[in-house]
Amino acid sequence: MSVRLYVGNLPKEPVDRDELQAVFAEASPSVSTKVIKDRKTGKCRGFGFVTVPNDELAEQIIEKFNGHVFKDSALKIEKAQPKSKSSNDDESRPSGGGGGTSGRRGGGKKSKRNTPSPDSGSVQPDPRWADDLAKLKELLSAQPNNS
Incomplete structure (x- = not known):
């Protein structure tokens, strides 16, 4: 079974x-790498x-490359x-899992726009239309009144 390794402290450049693949290919040509980038x-x-084929190789890579x-x-x-499942930030920490069950991009979070705030009890207008709404x-x- 393959083992996934977290590689941290990569440069921001x-x-x-x-x-990155070239660094780990020295240990085994059967490793695969993935660099997480800002969208x-x-x-x-x-x-x-880095994904490696087995635990033994994973331990060797950790020992050699840490x-x-x-x-x-x-x-x-x-x-x-x-x-x-409770994580809000999908890729900001070591992770070995696939995706969530929501099927939505962005972690299944719902937008809070135009929802009543718990303390006010009223709906707040979208700020992009606030001026037009005030004029209306x-x-x-x-x-x-035509009643």
Whole structure:
């Protein structure tokens, strides 16, 4: 069974998957790597994963490469922990799990826009339309009532 390893302390500068693959290919050609990047900027988020075929090789890689200097950064390598269901930040920590069960991109979080706040009991307008809504309310209140 394959084992997933967390690789932390990657430099924030551009890190190519192939560069990281080359570091670990020295231990075994059967490893695969993944660099986690920011969706907006495309820059490395400072960590990635290495998947190895078995526990024995995983232990060897941890022992050999934990503290290994890669682009002036000492790598931190450990076995990845499975994702917990209560986590809000999907990829900000060691993780070995697949996706959630929501099937939605973004972790299944629902938008809180236009929902009543617990203390006010009223719906707050979308700030993008607040000025237009205020003008509309003024026009409606200025009209004579047709009842």
